[in-house]
Amino acid sequence: MAMDADLKDRIKQAVADGFDEQIAFTQKLVQNPSLRGHEHSIQDLLFRELQGRGYAMDRFKMDHAAIAAHPGGSKISEDHSDAPIVVGIHRPRSETGRSLILQSHLDVVPEGLHDMWSDPPFSGKIEGDWMYGRGAGDMKAGAAANLFALDALRRIGLQPAATVYVQSVVEEESTGNGALQTFLQGYTADAVFIPEPEEEMLVRANLGVLWFEIQVRGVPVHVREMGEGANAIDAAYRIIGAVREVEEEWNADKAGRPHFENEAHPINLNIGKIEGGDWASSVPSWCNVDCRIGIYPGVTAEKAAAEITERVRVFAEADSFLANNPPKVVFNGFYAEGYVLEEGGEAEAVLGRAHEAAIGAPMKSFMTAGYLDTRVYALYNDIPALCYGPKSRNIHGIDECVSLDSVRKITQTMALFIAEWCGTEALDG
Amino acid sequence: MAMDADLKDRIKQAVADGFDEQIAFTQKLVQNPSLRGHEHSIQDLLFRELQGRGYAMDRFKMDHAAIAAHPGGSKISEDHSDAPIVVGIHRPRSETGRSLILQSHLDVVPEGLHDMWSDPPFSGKIEGDWMYGRGAGDMKAGAAANLFALDALRRIGLQPAATVYVQSVVEEESTGNGALQTFLQGYTADAVFIPEPEEEMLVRANLGVLWFEIQVRGVPVHVREMGEGANAIDAAYRIIGAVREVEEEWNADKAGRPHFENEAHPINLNIGKIEGGDWASSVPSWCNVDCRIGIYPGVTAEKAAAEITERVRVFAEADSFLANNPPKVVFNGFYAEGYVLEEGGEAEAVLGRAHEAAIGAPMKSFMTAGYLDTRVYALYNDIPALCYGPKSRNIHGIDECVSLDSVRKITQTMALFIAEWCGTEALDG
Numbered sequence: 001m002a003m004d005a006d007l008k009d010r011i012k013q014a015v016a017d018g019f020d021e022q023i024a025f026t027q028k029l030v031q032n033p034s035l036r037g038h039e040h041s042i043q044d045l046l047f048r049e050l051q052g053r054g055y056a057m058d059r060f061k062m063d064h065a066a067i068a069a070h071p072g073g074s075k076i077s078e079d080h081s082d083a084p085i086v087v088g089i090h091r092p093r094s095e096t097g098r099s100l101i102l103q104s105h106l107d108v109v110p111e112g113l114h115d116m117w118s119d120p121p122f123s124g125k126i127e128g129d130w131m132y133g134r135g136a137g138d139m140k141a142g143a144a145a146n147l148f149a150l151d152a153l154r155r156i157g158l159q160p161a162a163t164v165y166v167q168s169v170v171e172e173e174s175t176g177n178g179a180l181q182t183f184l185q186g187y188t189a190d191a192v193f194i195p196e197p198e199e200e201m202l203v204r205a206n207l208g209v210l211w212f213e214i215q216v217r218g219v220p221v222h223v224r225e226m227g228e229g230a231n232a233i234d235a236a237y238r239i240i241g242a243v244r245e246v247e248e249e250w251n252a253d254k255a256g257r258p259h260f261e262n263e264a265h266p267i268n269l270n271i272g273k274i275e276g277g278d279w280a281s282s283v284p285s286w287c288n289v290d291c292r293i294g295i296y297p298g299v300t301a302e303k304a305a306a307e308i309t310e311r312v313r314v315f316a317e318a319d320s321f322l323a324n325n326p327p328k329v330v331f332n333g334f335y336a337e338g339y340v341l342e343e344g345g346e347a348e349a350v351l352g353r354a355h356e357a358a359i360g361a362p363m364k365s366f367m368t369a370g371y372l373d374t375r376v377y378a379l380y381n382d383i384p385a386l387c388y389g390p391k392s393r394n395i396h397g398i399d400e401c402v403s404l405d406s407v408r409k410i411t412q413t414m415a416l417f418i419a420e421w422c423g424t425e426a427l428d429g
Numbered sequence: 430m431a432m433d434a435d436l437k438d439r440i441k442q443a444v445a446d447g448f449d450e451q452i453a454f455t456q457k458l459v460q461n462p463s464l465r466g467h468e469h470s471i472q473d474l475l476f477r478e479l480q481g482r483g484y485a486m487d488r489f490k491m492d493h494a495a496i497a498a499h500p501g502g503s504k505i506s507e508d509h510s511d512a513p514i515v516v517g518i519h520r521p522r523s524e525t526g527r528s529l530i531l532q533s534h535l536d537v538v539p540e541g542l543h544d545m546w547s548d549p550p551f552s553g554k555i556e557g558d559w560m561y562g563r564g565a566g567d568m569k570a571g572a573a574a575n576l577f578a579l580d581a582l583r584r585i586g587l588q589p590a591a592t593v594y595v596q597s598v599v600e601e602e603s604t605g606n607g608a609l610q611t612f613l614q615g616y617t618a619d620a621v622f623i624p625e626p627e628e629e630m631l632v633r634a635n636l637g638v639l640w641f642e643i644q645v646r647g648v649p650v651h652v653r654e655m656g657e658g659a660n661a662i663d664a665a666y667r668i669i670g671a672v673r674e675v676e677e678e679w680n681a682d683k684a685g686r687p688h689f690e691n692e693a694h695p696i697n698l699n700i701g702k703i704e705g706g707d708w709a710s711s712v713p714s715w716c717n718v719d720c721r722i723g724i725y726p727g728v729t730a731e732k733a734a735a736e737i738t739e740r741v742r743v744f745a746e747a748d749s750f751l752a753n754n755p756p757k758v759v760f761n762g763f764y765a766e767g768y769v770l771e772e773g774g775e776a777e778a779v780l781g782r783a784h785e786a787a788i789g790a791p792m793k794s795f796m797t798a799g800y801l802d803t804r805v806y807a808l809y810n811d812i813p814a815l816c817y818g819p820k821s822r823n824i825h826g827i828d829e830c831v832s833l834d835s836v837r838k839i840t841q842t843m844a845l846f847i848a849e850w851c852g853t854e855a856l857d858g
Binding site: 109110112113116173174209211212213217219231233234237270271272273274275276277278279280281282283284285286287290291292333334370371396397398 | 538539541542545602603638640641642646648660662663666699700701702703704705706707708709710711712713714715716719720721762763799800825826827
């Protein structure tokens, strides 16, 4: 059921009218250095913002035991965040429409070396159409858009005619356990919408992700006797070679996988972090390598993890040093399956109309190779899971930034989507 | 001029008589965690011990500018120790013998992972013939032997009939600048003796050593766009490959080098420490690799460093990622030439007689591939530089230990050497 053209225009104008305020709030979010474990103050900020708008509030911790017992639970490490999950709840007077979850995460990835950035990583600086800062695109612009899409409806005297949960989670960048906890807490709806920076496109398919650390230990010696010892850093690199073989085999296995077979290299192994040894003149006795690899939808984390573990074991057995010093493979983060959004659903149709009304062109969809929280809702809530959001540059990189023009447009798309998906009623009070 | 047999026996007995005390003092040194930069309290302990025995005392800092200006000066980094150098001075009533420097270093290398040690790394535990602990062999047993060899002569009413400098330095494990500072401070003598753990053998030739850090920087990206970015950890490993080629060329160049051509692999490149990246899911934008490589005597540090720097530059130019992100090679520690002790010197002859009297077999000599402070005295003081000391196990490794039986024997060798080299006179007062 399409909306009338006049309502569409009023909604778009309402987003535009609130956009200066939206930019200011987005900037406030970007200026908060909400790195893993340090999302407490930003989650409190979201709590106050939602409460101030009159939403019913829920706030809860992650249940480590319940997460560990769930097949979608990623591994808890000592770096895991204990910042709370925040949910703001809109309940309509008359529950006539379809309910909705608007989700975002406020944790950001490490900023990297500051001296590589043009401005400090949490500057929130605006230059032309772009707002800069770690998390500007991924995904503080989207987090703000969740609030301001609903605010736009209020601005013209409307509210959703269905329950809407605004969820603000953490741990999206390392485990996805924040999203899983919303499921374990019992939250669900008729659809979920997550405004990740997806270049104004809809995510059609998404890889799962595994994190693991390869831990090598070995007997160190004085360099004058190098032949007698073995170098744990060199040994770690040999193991990386073995895991790269797994990566290439998984890439070769793309044939027959509809959303992946046309990608040149769908599965990426990233050697993300390495630490080993104590100083130049001692043969290193230890080396830890942190890796991330993608897995196809339909392949469980457990199966993929077992394959990596076994490959490292077999490789080590045939290596003279590693055979005596068996390395460990420790899964210490993402342990997450991928998902596919089947074509032709009603939620996608509504989003397509909203997109066309806001952007003026048909919506495209695509496969993305990074982890998305959408997988929790697609796999476990079993609801239509829409991931769609603004244009950005260099997410996870240096000088990350988000296009403000695009943020305005996708916020218009979102407000239009909410109005049609949930229906509208006159604002309370 | 050989000593009479009776004096030899009295000296050996005097060492044996003081050996319980020597063990207790050695243990006290081993129990002090005198890691780089943390040698202040142990140098004060040595100062008090020397002063308590009535030696004239000198204590001084390193002169960074003078070290930087000297061709034997290693590179000063922010990790450089500022602990003082301590010298205790014995002056005889009648300067009839040959003067001597007894040198030792009290800095130790990092202990490595504690959970790999059978006991805590600074336990000083004695089990059977072995005293355990980081630095037990390298070279706290030798540092104690310097004092107790002189004490043994006192025990039988004798003292050296020549000036003896007992030098306690730091920075031996990373730069050798402590030893160089004693030269810059004007100390010299007719010979130097350094009781490093050399398996009761004399060091005939010793490689020089260079330390350097390879620093890679590059543009990071989200793993979903890995093809666009480049992985600094991977790039660092490619550079290591280029430096390994230098290592193999230098090994191939052993032909015609008398003390090295019969060694299977005289030049060792050690990849001692690596750090790169921030976490698993970001393509790493930085990686630092700390390396150590040996150089032949007669090859200056400057020439060898230039060769490594140039090789890395040329390699990077041909690498698509590194060409746009030129790596740096920073020399940050040892920048030291090697040395050869020419055969047939008088100091060696005296030591050979002392060794045979203490150990009962002819003294052997050998080439060692690790850095030794002896190079300062051989190259710059231009005096006979004797490096000879006890049997040890696992120096720089796990469960480092020193043989107490061997420590007693080499202390006897040392006391006999001092008595013949310096001559003796009746003790003062």
